[in-house]
Amino acid sequence: MSTLLTDAVAKTLSQLAAITDAQYPGDTAGTDANAAYFTGNVHNYIKDLAKVLIPSRTLFVSPAYTDIGEPFFDSPEDAYTYANGLGSGSANKITIKLRTCATAYTAAQVFNTSGYVIFKGESRHAVELSGAIAISAGVHIFDGIHLSGAITITGGIVIFHNCTHTGTGLAISGGSTVCIEDCDRWGVITVTGNNNLLYVENVKDIAVDGSSQSIILTAGITGGTYIVRNTILQGVIKEGVAPTEVINVSTGTAKPTTY
Helix, strand or coil: CCHHHHHHHHCCHHHCCCCCCECCCCCCCCECCCHHHHHHHCHHHHHHHHHHHCCCCEEEECHHHCCCCCCEECCHHHHHHHHHCCCCCCCCEEEEEECCCCCCECCCEEECCCCEEEEEECCCCCCEECCCEEECCCEEEEECCEECCCEEECCCEEEEECCEECCCCEEECCCCEEEEEEECEECCEEECCCCCEEEEEEECCECCCCCCEEEEECCCCCCCEEEEEEEEECCEEEECCCCCEEEEEEECCCCCCCC
């Protein structure tokens, strides 16, 4: 914690850098409220406070931010567009913090750049993305978010951690890498084509389609890595190709519909 901010909490106004009253009509003994006064006594406190409240490479999303400029945005898509201008690759990580929305962030999302973006929700019980999501490139990490639309991944690396998904399903193709870990519930997972990597661990409930299938490795797959560990399925794994590894996977009853 900055010494300036610590002082602001622990010291009285008169103790902060020997601040005295600024001059105003009738107070001729005061200090002029000029640029030098604010630079020496006020600006450093404001600057340190801003550094704490607005961390670097972090964007904030809330419907309440319609009249505030960057790094505050009223929609995930606007924040993502801005993030793309900050650079790409693992040396340019960007965090987009999604704050509570009364209903859901409803717009469809297209994530198709080579960036490295982390979407962090305040709580998966209070932050929902209900529109369809399409991902085709880059690294995208979702943490603490409820997803209720269809998800299509055709490329890149995608990680879902501590999320829930009640959409129509997750479709994976194009040599994608997808990790789903430590999630309470998930929709049906379908993998098409070769050279995909699917890693599922500690998922407490994966839904089932009309054919009693929860994870579908479609016919004709000849390559890729498919790992499922410590997970409960409502249905079965359909094996168009044998999974690489299945450990401690069982069939269970669907969880209650609340998320």
